[in-house]
Amino acid sequence: MSALLLVTACGSGSKNNENGSKGNEKQEKTAWEKIEEKGELVVATSGTLFPTSYHEQETNNLTGYDVEIVKEVAKRLNLEVKFVEMAFDGMLTSLNSGTVDAAANDIGVNEERKDKFSFTDSYKYSFGSAVVRKDDLSGIKTLEDLKGKKAAGESTTVYMKIAREYGAKEVTYDNATNEQYLRDVSIGRTDVILNDYYLQSLALTVFPELNITIHPDIRYRPSEAAMILKKGNEDVIEKINGVLAEMREDGTISELSKKFYGGADVSVKQDLDFE
CATH class of the missing domain: 3.40.190.10 (Periplasmic binding protein-like II)
Structure with missing residues (x-):
């Protein structure tokens, strides 16, 4: 009788594991998996904030410090990037609704926003x-x-x-x-x-x-500025931060800063006295 109970218990456990595995297979894709699957990173920006996000007068092409950082991040992650232009208030709403994957527009990192959203590592001080x-x-x-x-x-x-x-x-x-x-x-x-x-x-x-x-x-x-994402999309944050670290190491972020900020390297924190 003891042997029978033991075999039955083991058999029951095996069945549960099998069902559990099937259940895991049906789990919803993560935020990064969804982005990777569509091959596109959708990013909100204003298109009106010089030199962060604006249109070149000659070509009307969207460019700027944040815009070019996003373009390079997407390129290194083998993704296309789609910019959606809107006012700042709409960016946060669009993040929560899933209309966009991220927002980049000289967005300051602060505790109030960190309670509601996730940020990448900072790239402007x-x-x-x-x-x-x-x-x-x-x-x-x-x-x-x-x-x-x-x-x-x-x-x-x-x-x-x-x-x-x-x-x-x-x-x-x-x-x-x-x-x-x-x-x-x-x-x-x-x-x-x-x-x-x-x-x-x-x-x-x-x-x-x-x-x-x-x-x-x-x-x-x-202040510090970074890309902002929907709260909990930590797998996307991890991917972007990995690329940002590479861009710091190889000097890309510093070069972009000097290009758009008149020779100043805003990617380095300054030691100043404040009110």
Whole structure:
């Protein structure tokens, strides 16, 4: 009787293992397997943020620091890349809905976003600055002077959050061009734009005729930027991070940075004092 029970138990266990194996075979494909199967990485970007994601004037081709990093990552992963242009607010919604696989648009890494999304390793380090009118600095000496001032930007960015915290009045845009943002400060429709130092430095060089400058005394919020993906797509993150590591090692990221940021290597973290 004991022998019979033992054989029955072993037979039952074997059957369960067989069913378990079949069950595993029917498991849904991972995020990376789906991307690999279709052979395409779908990435959200704005197409309006110089020098991160913009269209060349001569050819209208989409390019920029983030865009070219994504192109190289896709190439090394043997994938085609499809860019979908949209405002920042739509990028996060599109990630959660699965409309896009990732977003790349100088997107800052912070704890609030890390709770809801996943990030690749960072490939840009910078800090916050303030574009103001050149002739009077828009009446701003420190961040405390933002109270009551008209701050331009998109409502969900970390920079607009900072403006709100200091009591500024929001003037929001829907995927507007750099020229519109900067011209509005110059003519007094708005007073200040809080944003990334490198982005604002380069944007100002394109419009030297405008009455705008980067505030000489305001530096804040050291930041990092990376590609952002839907929470839990760690297999995709692992693949992308592997390629990013190769690109750092062989100097590709540094070269792209210097190309798009006027010779500056934004892939290296700076040691600066901040407010």
